[in-house]
Amino acid sequence: MGTLDVDIRLGLPDFSLEVAHSFALKGITALFGPSGCGKSTLLRVIAGFERGARGRLALGGEVWQDARRFVPPHRRGVGYVFQDTRLFPHLDVAGNLRYAERRAPSGGVARSDVIEALDLGPILGRRPGRLSGGERQRVAIGRTLLIHPRLLLMDEPLAALDGHRKHDLMPYIARLPGAFDVPILYVTHSIDEVTRLADDIVALSEGRLLAAGEVAATLERLDLPPVSGRFEAGSLIQARVKGVDRQFMLTLLDVAGQEMVMPGMAVPEGTDLRLRVRARDVSLARRRPEEISIRNILAGRVAEIAAEPTTAFAEVLVDIGGGQNLRARLTRASVSELGLTPGIEVFALIKSVAFDRRALPRRNDPAAYEGRHGAGARYGAGARYGD
Numbered sequence: 001m002g003t004l005d006v007d008i009r010l011g012l013p014d015f016s017l018e019v020a021h022s023f024a025l026k027g028i029t030a031l032f033g034p035s036g037c038g039k040s041t042l043l044r045v046i047a048g049f050e051r052g053a054r055g056r057l058a059l060g061g062e063v064w065q066d067a068r069r070f071v072p073p074h075r076r077g078v079g080y081v082f083q084d085t086r087l088f089p090h091l092d093v094a095g096n097l098r099y100a101e102r103r104a105p106s107g108g109v110a111r112s113d114v115i116e117a118l119d120l121g122p123i124l125g126r127r128p129g130r131l132s133g134g135e136r137q138r139v140a141i142g143r144t145l146l147i148h149p150r151l152l153l154m155d156e157p158l159a160a161l162d163g164h165r166k167h168d169l170m171p172y173i174a175r176l177p178g179a180f181d182v183p184i185l186y187v188t189h190s191i192d193e194v195t196r197l198a199d200d201i202v203a204l205s206e207g208r209l210l211a212a213g214e215v216a217a218t219l220e221r222l223d224l225p226p227v228s229g230r231f232e233a234g235s236l237i238q239a240r241v242k243g244v245d246r247q248f249m250l251t252l253l254d255v256a257g258q259e260m261v262m263p264g265m266a267v268p269e270g271t272d273l274r275l276r277v278r279a280r281d282v283s284l285a286r287r288r289p290e291e292i293s294i295r296n297i298l299a300g301r302v303a304e305i306a307a308e309p310t311t312a313f314a315e316v317l318v319d320i321g322g323g324q325n326l327r328a329r330l331t332r333a334s335v336s337e338l339g340l341t342p343g344i345e346v347f348a349l350i351k352s353v354a355f356d357r358r359a360l361p362r363r364n365d366p367a368a369y370e371g372r373h374g375a376g377a378r379y380g381a382g383a384r385y386g387d
Contacts, residue, residue: 002060004151004185008045010053017041017053017207025060025151025183027199028174030215032188032227038207039187043153046185047080048073059151079149079182083159085140087128093139094124100146108148109180117179118142118172134165138172145180152176152184158193170196191232195219195276203227220327222306222315233315234278235327241271250295250352256322260296262352279315281354282328285347286338296350300326302342307332316340318348326350 004023010016017038023029031039045053048064048071057065064071087096097120101111115121118138128136137157144152157173158166174197177184188194194201194215201218203210211224216236219227227233239253239260249264253273267273288297300320307314314335316328326348340346 004046004060005056005058006042006046008042008053008055008057010041010045010050012041012052015041015207017045019204019207019209021202021209021212023185023202024200027177028184028186028197029200029202030186030188030194030198031202031204032191032194033204033210034189037204039189039204040155041207042204043080043155043185043187046151047078047153048076077150079144079147079152081137081141081144081152081154081157083156085128085136087136087139087143089128092125092127093120093131096128096139096143097124097146100143104147109145111146113179114142114145117175132165133161134169137161137169141172141176145176145182149182152182154184154186156187156189158188158190166193173197191227191276195236195274201227220317220325222304222317222327230329232278233327233329234276234281235325237275237277237320237324237326239273239275241267241269241273243269255298256320256324258298258320260298260350277326277350277354279327279329281350282318282326283349284316284318284328284330284334284338284340285349286344288347289349292349294349295352296348298326298348298350300346300348302340302344302346304342305335305340307335318346320348 002025004025006023007020009018015036015038019038019042031042033039041050044050046057051070053065055065056063059076063069064076088099091099097111097114115124118141120138120142123131123135123139128139131139141157154173158169161169170193173184173186176182186193186197198215200213201215202212203218211218211221211227219233220235237255239255241251242254242259243252244250244264245252245261250261251264251267253260253262283294288299298320300318302316303319303325304317305314312331312333314330314332316330316335318326318328320326328348338346
């Protein structure tokens with residue numbers, strides 16, 4: 001399919017959007033930023049819902065919009081999942097799916113595949129009023145998939161759900177690109193959703209592009225204001241489960257050839273995990289500490305330091321090997337007293353309870369998302385560890 005090339009400007013009475021970017025159409029790309037930054041507006045422009053936008057928009061070389069041409073929404077072949085599910089209240093789940101199926105092009109997605117992938121079988125006979133919020137959203141996603149979209153646009157699909165239902169629904173969303181061969185642009189203001197679902201991130205601020213790239217690399221960049229805000233700034237690290245300490249109920253991890261531990265969770269040995277570590281939860285030492293309660297001590301080298309002259313703080317990027325980095329937020333006084341400079345060997349200290357306690361297996365682990373009663377359910381809302 002190639003790329004989605006966007007060079008768009010839209011002026012509204014109290015807001016302007018100006019974005020030029022080439023989206024690589026693979027997996028899930030998160031459109032991320034605070035409320036009012038232009039995420040949903042950009043999604044509407046891509047869908048063709050904003051006729052006032054000016055510029056050029058093309059999918060894989062097929063021009064959807066320029067100075068001479070405007071392709072209407074129904075001819076762009078995109079699917080749009082809204083915050084509110086917009087199901088027909090007078091039809092049961094099966095009826096809502098049949099409605100979409102009748103509008104689908106021939107040779108599209110099989111209804112049975114959608115039902116199985118989204119675990120809709122047990123609720124086919126219910127009307128929307130008898131469904132939970134998560135169930136309604138699964139039906140809405142299924143209905144959209146049945147029109148066989150070339151591109152799936154999701155506008156904060158979890159925003160109306162409580163925490164438990166959000167975490168229950170994420171594994172279903174994570175497996176959609178692979179199961180249905182459809183790329184997704186996913187709007188959210190939740191860094192948790194970004195780190196658990198997205199391959200790439202496009203961050204907006206006040207209608208402009210702030211940063212774009214692979215999620216882990218973008219979140220750890222020190223030359224940008226933290227994409228996720230100072231409080232949530234941090235790193236993503238890849239880990240592999242290497243065993244379990246049953247006596248003390250710990251999960252043993254391998255990270256870039258170094259051992260880490262976290263409170264025990266029901267994850268099979270060999271599972272790959274993607275863990276988020278906040279910069280404020282990382283401390284640094286020049287020598288390996290002894291007789292200390294912190295279990296995770298990773299050797300590394302200082303890769304980069306970005307001081308904030310107008311505050312007491314500095315951000316330090318530590319290379320822990322294997323192409324992985326940790327971000328640490330320290331006081332500038334600590335940086336000075338430790339004599340930190342790029343290239344210096346350090347030890348990064350992370351409390352075992354500091355990991356994001358809803359970490360999920362990576363999406364490319366096939367065993368991790370086998371449906372509601374498989375591993376994906378166990379690792380979702382049921383994975384509670386660390387207080």
